[in-house]
Amino acid sequence: MTTSPPHHAASVRPGTGQHAGHPAIEFVGVRKDYLSHGEAVPAVKSLDLAIGQGEFFSLLGPSGCGKTTTMRMIAGFEEPTAGKVFLDGKDVTDVGPNKRDVNMVFQSYALFPHLNVLQNVSFGLERKKLAKSEIKRRVGEMLEIVSLTGMEKRQPKEMSGGQQQRVALARALVNHPRALLLDEPLGALDLKLRQQMQVELKRIQREVGITFVYVTHDQGEALTMSDRIAVMNSGLIEQLGSPRNIYERPASRFVAGFIGTSNLIDGQVSHVDGGVAVLDVAPGERVLVPVTGQVQPGRALEVSVRPEKIDLHRTMPHDSAASIVSGVVTEVVYHGTSTNYTVATSAGSDFVVFDQNAHDAEDVASRGERVFLTWAPQHSYPIGV
């Protein structure tokens, strides 16, 4: 499920600067073990990954999946146990964090408490021994981008969480790094501010054109902002692709469950008809799945279907081109924009259905009612085929 860069053997070039042809960040055969009570515990088992120039790339997964370790290996805080890390085609595996041209926004922001906003943001440029006037100009510019102009003299502790977040962002971005690393930066903010900052981050990324690597366990955040997402689980990338690809075409049961809500159906193929496999689940009911290649009747299939793709009917619809499953409503939850139904189905599992409240002033069905669920064949997705 990972993309393996074909050119890594040739990419070790001494003294290279930025090469348009090189990915911004590249992992080749990377493994990372931690020592715990004398035993090696793998945090990242095997990683081959290339992140492109200017990409908004998310590492998504539950805690302990290896996403933070991966990011810390880019920053240089962790050294891989095996394998190599490249920045712009340059091997940086043995290069310390202070010599790497990437900057990080920490989960805790890690603003220097004894320095004001101006001094915090200037810190990186001062280490590069830039001229005072140049530092002043770039810091001013950056504070404008993150809307903090006029707050130069503030101490971090005098600012709100959202403002501190912007200072941390400015402090990293002002150095024009090859890549910006963000470690769950919005975790400490409340929902409203988090949504604002998501839009803001995307805008800033467009403005500065720098590669963003974003670590999060929040699938909504990853879907909203990313160009590509790597879904990680127990030290491995489970799936790598665009948000749409990952949401619509989950490669594994884990991805299907972790990204959004999925309804999973286990069944056996009864016959294949014009590229569509038919799973008989109960008399008069069926699940249609588009399949490619040879799928023999009798084969077991696991099918995922998203809750918003399903229509809910109170009478048996006569549509032979759609999947049909019947069941009994066990829960109705009103969410404003949609109503969520939980349906105990004949297919064996509970289904979740999101019904948009576009036209219906009242619920389509109520608890205990028998309903029929239908969805188009292309919305069934076979997992792991």
Place this chain on the structure above:
Amino acid sequence: MTQTLTPAPATQATPSRRRFRIGGARMMHIYTWLLIAWLVLPILVMILFGFNDPQGRYNQTWQGFTLKWYGELFALPDLTDALIASLAVAVVSSLISAALGTGIGYALGRYRFRGAGATNLVMFAAISSPELVMGSSLLTLFVSMGVGLGGVTLTIAHVMFSIAFVATVVRARVVTLDRAMEEAAADLGATAWTTWWKVTFPILLPAIFSGIMLAFALSIDDFVITNFTAGNVQTFPLWIWGSTRVGLPPQVNVMGTLIFVVGVLIAVVANLRSRPRKQQD
């Protein structure tokens, strides 16, 4: 008595319970003032008798108000020399213990390493072992090594018992220090050296300062260990001890008062500076 100190919930406040609660609050007031008096009274007596005008050698009964001891503060050369010696030893030993103790405290707070447990144990021993034991064993050590007693041995001894206090204070701060702070500095291009001086040290400074104050206070009024290790050097406490039999001059009270006032001023300033400013949105 204990239930009178427990405030009853307002909704259940029957008249009798209410009286109990007021009684409890008054008890707390009396208790608090008694405690303050207990702590402050000896100091007040010391300050007061710096203004006394004793007729004989003994400054122990109140005989009239005078300011002359403030004017004649340095009239006794031996006492002045003793004070200077004490201040010098306190300044030097507290600075040396600050430098060494900060390193130890940082290492213990930040890293896990072989010997960390032993270091903690040694520090605890230095804090908890009786001064008499430490003083006499230091004396034995210096004599057996053939080192002449004096200002140097005195300073070494004071550094020895102060280090553990500085290290303990600094370690407590390091433990709560966000590790990401130093990573952020490295991430922004700082070397280990720059990270220490530009980030870690300034953040630890209040704790280091507390350690210095503590070491200074311990040094300036130490008697037991000083008595063993000072040789011919007279410190302020040693001089006072030597003079008690012949009567203490009021200058001792004045010097004590001045040391106290400076200490209070430093504490007040440090407190004002560390008071958190109002957070804004």
